[in-house]
Amino acid sequence: MNNGLRKKQFLEVPLSYSIDVYKRKFKPTRDIVSFFAFVSFFPQLVAGPIERATNLLPQFSAKRTFEYNNAFDGVKQILWGLFKKVVIADNCALIVNQVFDNYTNYSGSTLLLGAFFFAFQIYGDFSGYSDIAIGTARLFGFELKQNFAYPYFSRDIAEFWRRWHISLSTWFRDYLYIPLGGSRGGSWVKTRNTFVIFLISGLWHGANWTFIVWGIFNALLFLPLLLTKRNRKNLDVVATQSMFPNFRDVISMASTFVLTSLGWIFFRAESLPKAFSYLNNIFTRSLFSKPYVFGIGETQALLIIIFISVLIITEWFGRRKLHALHFDKKQNVFIQWIVCFTIAIIIFLFGGKQQDFIYFQF
Amino acid sequence: MKKFVLHTSLFILCVTASILTIFSFADGSSDEFYLKLTTPKQENLILGTSKAAQGLQPKVLENVLDKKFYNFAFSLLASPYGKTYLTSIKNKLDRSTKGNIFILTIDPWSICSLTQNSNDSSYFRENKSFLYSVRNVNTSPNFYYLIHHFQGSYYKLIFNKSPAFLHNDGWLEVELVADNKDVERRTEFTVDDYREKLASYRYSDVRFEYLKKTIDYLNIYGKVYLVRLPVHPALMEVENTLMPNFDSVIQKAIEISDGYIDFSASNSEYKYIDGVHLNKESGEKLSSALGYWIKSRE
Numbered sequence: 001m002n003n004g005l006r007k008k009q010f011l012e013v014p015l016s017y018s019i020d021v022y023k024r025k026f027k028p029t030r031d032i033v034s035f036f037a038f039v040s041f042f043p044q045l046v047a048g049p050i051e052r053a054t055n056l057l058p059q060f061s062a063k064r065t066f067e068y069n070n071a072f073d074g075v076k077q078i079l080w081g082l083f084k085k086v087v088i089a090d091n092c093a094l095i096v097n098q099v100f101d102n103y104t105n106y107s108g109s110t111l112l113l114g115a116f117f118f119a120f121q122i123y124g125d126f127s128g129y130s131d132i133a134i135g136t137a138r139l140f141g142f143e144l145k146q147n148f149a150y151p152y153f154s155r156d157i158a159e160f161w162r163r164w165h166i167s168l169s170t171w172f173r174d175y176l177y178i179p180l181g182g183s184r185g186g187s188w189v190k191t192r193n194t195f196v197i198f199l200i201s202g203l204w205h206g207a208n209w210t211f212i213v214w215g216i217f218n219a220l221l222f223l224p225l226l227l228t229k230r231n232r233k234n235l236d237v238v239a240t241q242s243m244f245p246n247f248r249d250v251i252s253m254a255s256t257f258v259l260t261s262l263g264w265i266f267f268r269a270e271s272l273p274k275a276f277s278y279l280n281n282i283f284t285r286s287l288f289s290k291p292y293v294f295g296i297g298e299t300q301a302l303l304i305i306i307f308i309s310v311l312i313i314t315e316w317f318g319r320r321k322l323h324a325l326h327f328d329k330k331q332n333v334f335i336q337w338i339v340c341f342t343i344a345i346i347i348f349l350f351g352g353k354q355q356d357f358i359y360f361q362f
Numbered sequence: 363m364k365k366f367v368l369h370t371s372l373f374i375l376c377v378t379a380s381i382l383t384i385f386s387f388a389d390g391s392s393d394e395f396y397l398k399l400t401t402p403k404q405e406n407l408i409l410g411t412s413k414a415a416q417g418l419q420p421k422v423l424e425n426v427l428d429k430k431f432y433n434f435a436f437s438l439l440a441s442p443y444g445k446t447y448l449t450s451i452k453n454k455l456d457r458s459t460k461g462n463i464f465i466l467t468i469d470p471w472s473i474c475s476l477t478q479n480s481n482d483s484s485y486f487r488e489n490k491s492f493l494y495s496v497r498n499v500n501t502s503p504n505f506y507y508l509i510h511h512f513q514g515s516y517y518k519l520i521f522n523k524s525p526a527f528l529h530n531d532g533w534l535e536v537e538l539v540a541d542n543k544d545v546e547r548r549t550e551f552t553v554d555d556y557r558e559k560l561a562s563y564r565y566s567d568v569r570f571e572y573l574k575k576t577i578d579y580l581n582i583y584g585k586v587y588l589v590r591l592p593v594h595p596a597l598m599e600v601e602n603t604l605m606p607n608f609d610s611v612i613q614k615a616i617e618i619s620d621g622y623i624d625f626s627a628s629n630s631e632y633k634y635i636d637g638v639h640l641n642k643e644s645g646e647k648l649s650s651a652l653g654y655w656i657k658s659r660e
Binding site: 066068071072075091303333337340341344345348349350351352 | 363365366369370372373376377380381384515516517520
């Protein structure tokens with residue numbers, strides 16, 4: 001376990017509790033066992049989600065009864081989290097590490113592909129861990145808040161930030177952005193607050209210029225939406241009334257994904273000059289050449305693409321639910337166990353070489 | 363609760379059974395080492411690094427010497443001479459037999475170390491390899507190896523298209539495109555790679571002592587022959603740079619063995635897939651020559 005991370009966890013959780021108590025949003029607990037159980041609750045201890053006292057603390061003193069459906073749902077969410085981490089993130093890491101470590105040797109198309117793969121790696125890693133944590137908590141009868149709400153189906157960057165690492169985004173929103181004045185006030189205040197929150201968000205990930213520029217990049221994408229009051233345009237789930245998105249939604253989602261992926265280059269690069277050089281090398285004539293990654297066979301590359309497709313399709317059909325495998329209660333239990341079995345075998349067969357959670361670094 | 367425990371137990375049972383079934387697919391095409399750790403204890407051994415693993419063919423030796431041989435050579439990273447390899451050899455050897463034949467291949471790399479202090483065995487490269495931690499080298503299936511050391515994803519146990527195939531006698535057959543240009547490209551790449559290695563490899567007294575200990579140990583169970591395998595002339599130059607005094611250094615090992623043959627004088631008579639490893643035909647030719655040389659000394 002990363003000590004730095006545990007320190008952060010031990011900072012954010014009690015801090016939010018103290019602020020909520022101070023602002024009289026929450027009555028202080030006199031139950032010391034519940035308090036420390038809340039602060040050190042093991043599923044969220046290593047790497048979040050950052051749970052609030054208002055949601056989690058009362059659950060320690062409430063009577064919990066075992067429910068088959070809840071526990072089974074926990075198992076499904078753990079398995080889906082493992083799929084995202086072991087199959088998606090760890091396999092994408094093979095390509096990403098190769099491309100980012102030797103970016104000067106690759107064509108623009110390979111570099112762009114490397115950035116897209118990193119987008120899936122970091123999503124599989126972060127949200128995979130969250131799913132495992134939330135699922136584990138559910139097995140014990142605890143309900144943690146959803147932390148990733150299918151962010152790559154976002155139609156603009158504001159929606160993306162409402163769906164990505166929700167517990168951290170809302171923590172910054174409630175304890176930093178709103179106390180600073182939020183989006184009330186004039187354009188100057190809005191601009192200042194947006195930059196402050198994205199800069200702090202970048203710094204939260206590490207004291208490196210790459211994270212700061214990543215924060216600024218996102219602030220620059222977010223700001224036009226805020227200033228033109230279009231930041232809350234896409235509050236609902238995409239294609240709420242239909243099975244498939246319309247053309248406009250597809251374009252919006254694709255462009256948001258591309259912009260986010262370009263931002264992730266700063267997040268992944270070892271230094272700022274390398275990040276800019278990587279970006280620079282993308283936009284060359286070789287952007288239209290056939291991508292190739294040294295040491296990755298065609299079968300392996302095809303498998304990774306197939307699994308990313310499985311991830312996208314499963315999450316698309318589960319986008320209105322708390323997690324992608326959150327089946328309707330009417331669904332046959334036997335079939336659900338078969339699905340779980342299939343996923344477990346896929347994880348075993350196709351799991352990539354073990355990589356540490358990226359999340360553990362923060 | 364009962365229903366949940368029952369269902370999850372069944373689920374775990376099914377997953378475990380499936381994993382065991384998948385493990386049962388492990389064979390010579392799974393990876394370059396697995397099968398060597400699953401066969402019973404052996405009598406006549408071929409030892410060394412990947413040069414020996416690919417170059418010396420037990421069946422050819424058997425035809426000449428009328429003894430069953432087992433190729434227990436691994437790789438430069440896993441089986442240079444040292445405590446780790448000696449321990450594995452002890453575990454693989456059938457100690458109830460005597461009058462065996464042991465072929466030990468030697469070259470500068472197998473008695474050199476990558477550590478700052480070349481005699482600091484606590485940091486030897488093989489300490490991080492599977493050979494260090496896999497104690498049981500005679501069990502089938504070898505779950506410990508499959509769980510802890512199998513490289514890559516397990517789907518390779520079922521669908522593997524690797525050009526390497528490990529035979530039951532431990533010989534690693536590698537089928538690569540034999541096109542001259544490809545061989546030249548691979549040779550150039552490999553020789554460059556070994557040239558880069560020069561900066562980090564240093565002769566190790568400890569390794570040499572372990573080579574002698576290995577010979578001493580095997581002398582109890584039969585005759586020990588030392589062999590220097592041929593390599594591409596360009597690589598020979600690299601080896602000579604690494605240890606210009608190799609021939610004089612190994613004299614003490616030769617003295618306690620039953621004989622030494624140096625094939626490096628005829629480097630250009632053999633063909634290689636990459637400058638280091640003999641191709642199948644040359645491996646067969648060399649194994650046969652080695653077999654007749656041993657026969658002449660028996």
